[in-house]
Structure formats: C-alpha cells, structure tokens
Amino acid sequence: MSVRVRFAPSPTGYLHVGGARTALFNWLFARREGGVFVLRVEDTDAARNTAAAQAAIVDGLRWLGLDWDEGPEKSGPHEPYYQSQRGHIYDAYFQKLVDAGHTYTEENGAVRFRSPREVIVLPDKICGDVKIDRTQEPDMTIRRPDGSYIFHFVNVVDDIEMKITHVIRGEDHIFNTGKHIELFRAFGAEPPVYAHIPLILNEDASKMSKRDQGASIQYYMEKEFLPAAVANYLCLLGWSPKDNREILGIDEIMPLFLWENMNHSNAKFDLEKCRWFNAQYLAKLDAPSFDHLVIAWLLKQTPSLPGTDDPRLVSALPLIQPKIKGIPEVAEHLIMLFDGGAPVAEDARTKLAGQPDIAKRLETLKTHLEAVPTPDWKADAIQEAVAAAAKELAVKPGALMFPLRVLATGQAHGVDLLPALEWLGKAETLQRAAARIPQCLPASAS
RNA sequence: GACCCUUUCGUCUAACGGUUAGGACACGGCCCUUUCACGGCUGUAAUACGGGUUCGAUUCCCGUAGGGGUCGCCA
Numbered sequence: 001m002s003v004r005v006r007f008a009p010s011p012t013g014y015l016h017v018g019g020a021r022t023a024l025f026n027w028l029f030a031r032r033e034g035g036v037f038v039l040r041v042e043d044t045d046a047a048r049n050t051a052a053a054q055a056a057i058v059d060g061l062r063w064l065g066l067d068w069d070e071g072p073e074k075s076g077p078h079e080p081y082y083q084s085q086r087g088h089i090y091d092a093y094f095q096k097l098v099d100a101g102h103t104y105t106e107e108n109g110a111v112r113f114r115s116p117r118e119v120i121v122l123p124d125k126i127c128g129d130v131k132i133d134r135t136q137e138p139d140m141t142i143r144r145p146d147g148s149y150i151f152h153f154v155n156v157v158d159d160i161e162m163k164i165t166h167v168i169r170g171e172d173h174i175f176n177t178g179k180h181i182e183l184f185r186a187f188g189a190e191p192p193v194y195a196h197i198p199l200i201l202n203e204d205a206s207k208m209s210k211r212d213q214g215a216s217i218q219y220y221m222e223k224e225f226l227p228a229a230v231a232n233y234l235c236l237l238g239w240s241p242k243d244n245r246e247i248l249g250i251d252e253i254m255p256l257f258l259w260e261n262m263n264h265s266n267a268k269f270d271l272e273k274c275r276w277f278n279a280q281y282l283a284k285l286d287a288p289s290f291d292h293l294v295i296a297w298l299l300k301q302t303p304s305l306p307g308t309d310d311p312r313l314v315s316a317l318p319l320i321q322p323k324i325k326g327i328p329e330v331a332e333h334l335i336m337l338f339d340g341g342a343p344v345a346e347d348a349r350t351k352l353a354g355q356p357d358i359a360k361r362l363e364t365l366k367t368h369l370e371a372v373p374t375p376d377w378k379a380d381a382i383q384e385a386v387a388a389a390a391k392e393l394a395v396k397p398g399a400l401m402f403p404l405r406v407l408a409t410g411q412a413h414g415v416d417l418l419p420a421l422e423w424l425g426k427a428e429t430l431q432r433a434a435a436r437i438p439q440c441l442p443a444s445a446s
Numbered sequence: 447g448a449c450c451c452u453u454u455c456g457u458c459u460a461a462c463g464g465u466u467a468g469g470a471c472a473c474g475g476c477c478c479u480u481u482c483a484c485g486g487c488u489g490u491a492a493u494a495c496g497g498g499u500u501c502g503a504u505u506c507c508c509g510u511a512g513g514g515g516u517c518g519c520c521a
Binding site: 012042044128143144151152170203207238245266274323387405414 | 449450453460461468470471472483513514515516517518519
C-alpha cells in the first residue's frame with residue numbers, strides 16, 4: 001500500500017514553527033516514500049476560522065516549499081479538504097456508530113462514545129510501545145448538542161476516508177491516540193502507523209506562543225529569510241544525519257530521514273542559530289537572487305529606505321551581500337551608502353575619540369584624498385592616498401582606515417571600505433568628510 | 447495529583463558497552479586583514495543523582511530528581 005500522510009492544521013491565524021516542522025516531516029516522509037502528502041484544514045470551529053487564517057497556513061507552507069498533492073487549491077479524490085464542508089460524511093459515520101450501539105446521548109443532547117475501557121499499547125515509531133490506560137477515562141464526547149462534531153471524531157473519520165497510512169504529529173497528541181484507536185476499531189478500520197515527534201519549546205522551555213519572536217513562519221517571510229535555510233534549521237530540531245553535517249539541502253536530508261534518526265526529547269528553539277543558517281545560505285546566493293530578495297523587502301518598507309529609488313541601488317548590493325546575516329540588515333548599509341547626511345554614530349565617535357591627534361589626522365587624510373585625480377578614483381589609488389597620509393603623519397596606514405570609515409559612512413562597522421569609497425566617488429566622499437570632520441572632533445575643540 | 451514521554455557543554459546534537467566524550471550556534475583569545483567583516487586556528491563548557499548488571503556504563507536495568515506533555519462539549 002502506498003504511503004499517504006497528512007498535515008491537518010486548524011486555522012488559528014498563523015503557522016507555528018512547530019506546525020511547520022510537523023508539516024515538513026510529513027512532507028519529507030511522503031516524498032521519500034514516493035507517497036502522497038495531503039493538506040486537510042481542520043476548521044470545525046467556525047468562530048475561529050477566517051480566510052486570513054487559512055491564507056497564513058497555505059502561504060507559509062508554500063513559502064517553505066512544501067507542496068501538497070491533495071488539499072485546498074488543488075483537487076483530489078477525497079474532496080473537500082476542509083472539514084467544515086464534510087458534514088455529510090461525518091453524519092454517515094456517526095450513524096454507523098449509533099447503529100452499532102457505540103454511543104449514548106446526554107440529557108443536553110451531546111453524544112458520547114462508549115469506551116471499551118481497555119489498556120491500549122500504541123506502537124509508536126518514535127516513542128516505542130506506549131501504554132495508554134483507557135480503563136479509567138471518561139467516555140469522549142464526539143458530537144455537541146448543536147450537532148457539530150468533536151476533533152477526535154472528525155480526525156479519525158477523515159483519516160479513514162482519506163486512507164491515511166502514517167500519522168506524524170506532535171507528541172502533545174500521544175494520549176489522544178488512545179481515543180483515536182478506539183474509534184478506528186469501532187469503525188472496523190486498521191489504525192495508521194503513528195509517529196509522535198518531540199515538541200519545540202522556547203529557550204526557557206516554555207511552550208512557544210504566537211508572541212514569541214520567531215514562533216510564526218510569518219516572521220521569516222517578512223524578514224525575507226531564505227526558506228531553504230529555515231527548513232534546514234527546522235529539520236535539525238528533532239532529527240540529525242548523525243555525521244556532524246549541518247548545512248544540508250532538502251535533497252540530502254530526504255534519504256536520511258528515517259525513524260531511527262529521530263530524537264526523542266524536546267528541543268529548545270534558538271533563533272540565533274536559525275539566523276546563522278540564513279547567513280550561510282545568503283552568502284551562497286547568486287547576485288540576481290540576492291537583488292531580488294532585497295528589492296522585494298525594500299518595497300515593503302515604509303517609510304522607504306535611502307537608495308530604494310536610486311538607480312545605483314543594484315550596484316551597491318554586491319558590497320552589502322557578504323556583510324549581512326539577514327535581509328533587514330541592508331537597511332543600515334543603505335543608510336551608510338546613500339545617506340551622506342546621516343550623523344556619525346555614537347559608538348564610532350567614541351572609538352575615534354580614543355585616538356590621538358584626531359583633528360590633524362582627519363585633515364591630513366582629507367588633503368591627500370583631494371589630491372587623487374578624479375579619473376583615478378579607484379580602490380588602489382585611494383589606498384595609496386591613505387598610505388601617503390600615513391607616511392606624512394608617521395603612523396601605520398591601518399590607523400587611518402577606521403577614521404576614514406567613519407568619515408565616509410558615519411558608522412563603525414560596515415561594508416568593505418575601499419570598494420565602498422570607489423563606489424561613492426571622489427566628490428561624495430570628500431563632501432562627507434568635510435561635513436563629518438567637525439562631528440568627529442572632541443567636544444572641547446568644536 | 448495521576449498517567450505518559452524525556453534527560454550529553456547555556457542551546458541544537460555525535461559517540462555497534464571500551465573515545466583525551468566529537469561537531470555546530472553563542473561567548474573569549476590568536477592569526478589573516480593597511481578598516482569592518484568573512485575565514486582559519488584555538489579556549490571556556492556536558493554525560494542530572496543514586497544504585498545495580500558488566501572486566502569495563504554516556505550507552506543496559508531499577509529508583510530519585512528535573513523538564514515536557516496529557517487528563518475538554520479546543521484542535
């Protein structure tokens with residue numbers, strides 16, 4: 001029998017990283033096995049269900065590159081894939097249970113499933129054999145007085161109807177599985193193979209909630225993370241190739257995505273490390289793709305950043321690419337390159353203040369830069385000018401680089417200096433120097 | 447509270463019962479660099495605790511402690 005798995009989120013308004021990882025693992029397993037990945041929207045709670053919430057899930061999955069074979073916006077043999085539209089199917093299954101005498105009705109109209117009250121052993125692919133004692137549990141409600149059905153019931157009915165063979169989901173569902181198995185048996189259906197994956201927690205081991213930074217896939221989309229980097233990082237939470245490799249493409253992960261390579265304990269989410277993965281992927285990106293990402297991000301920013309409408313924008317991006325861990329960091333670099341009037345940063349001024357003879361150095365530097373003929377204004381010539389200034393001042397050229405950086409960019413950190421100066425051009429560089437020298441002098445002198 | 451899962455550096459994780467317990471993020475140092483970074487090298491840092499089993503335990507078993515999960519007419 002061919003593998004069929006599903007990701008069954010309820011539209012709560014965003015796609016949680018935990019949910020995204022669950023989807024990713026299901027997808028990986030389906031693709032590895034040459035099976036089918038189904039997306040089923042569990043939107044039985046009409047009050048919480050909105051179009052925007054649906055979109056957040058669909059967009060998030062698409063962004064991560066997790067394409068589904070059956071589901072919303074895609075046809076399939078088990079349509080519809082929204083639980084809210086499957087009422088007639090649930091009614092029919094419900095009737096089977098009633099006819100078989102598995103149910104009883106409460107005074108208020110709610111219907112419960114009469115539990116066989118057995119100890120169930122769940123053969124979980126990740127957790128091993130898990131004993132679930134159902135003998136003392138109250139009977140589960142499967143239908144509310146208003147006729148709507150409860151999660152456990154619809155979940156099992158759909159898994160039967162959609163011929164799901166493997167259920168890969170968060171460990172928080174492990175006890176629900178006892179209830180689910182009871183229902184499968186009552187319907188005379190074989191339960192699927194279960195694999196409960198450990199949870200993703202915050203740094204402080206608390207549950208990640210919408211508020212936590214990075215908890216929503218939306219966060220990464222807005223910041224223009226590279227989906228491959230995020231997926232790579234997510235895979236490493238609860239799974240490992242066991243050979244010290246970390247930067248792995250999805251195609252490298254797939255063949256190694258085996259149950260025995262799964263971890264059993266919860267993982268704490270580390271946004272820093274996720275950023276590091278992003279930086280690794282960003283550095284390897286080709287220029288056109290990088291430009292594309294930056295521009296997409298720039299267009300979303302209000303107010304717009306310096307350089308956004310400047311024809312020189314694309315020529316500046318190669319200077320920036322190797323310097324950043326995330327696309328939003330282009331902001332500070334664009335200010336450096338395009339906003340000559342930006343004031344000198346506090347940390348730059350402080351660092352500069354620690355250097356001796358600063359006024360003389362800055363002036364000497366400026367003088368030598370002015371001496372470079374405009375047509376010769378290239379990195380090499382600029383370097384020679386700095387060297388000449390250094391010689392006159394009897395200091396090492398390196399001592400002048402930082403001050404020069406501050407004059408040109410107003411910042412203590414940033415792009416490669418010489419290429420940046422070449423990019424700025426002589427006139428602009430000198431104009432900036434003239435404007436910033438006063439800001440760089442000690443307060444007593446100004 | 448009951449039940450289930452879980453426990454290796456701060457974090458993610460490696461280690462057929464025999465390793466100086468490895469890698470990565472973060473943090474510090476050094477080198478490279480005429481600046482800022484990248485990079486390279488390097489340092490600090492872990493087998494929760496107590497019992498077994500074994501010649502030998504991070505690894506297997508039991509207990510304790512910690513963490514997480516579940517105990518809905520939420521999903």
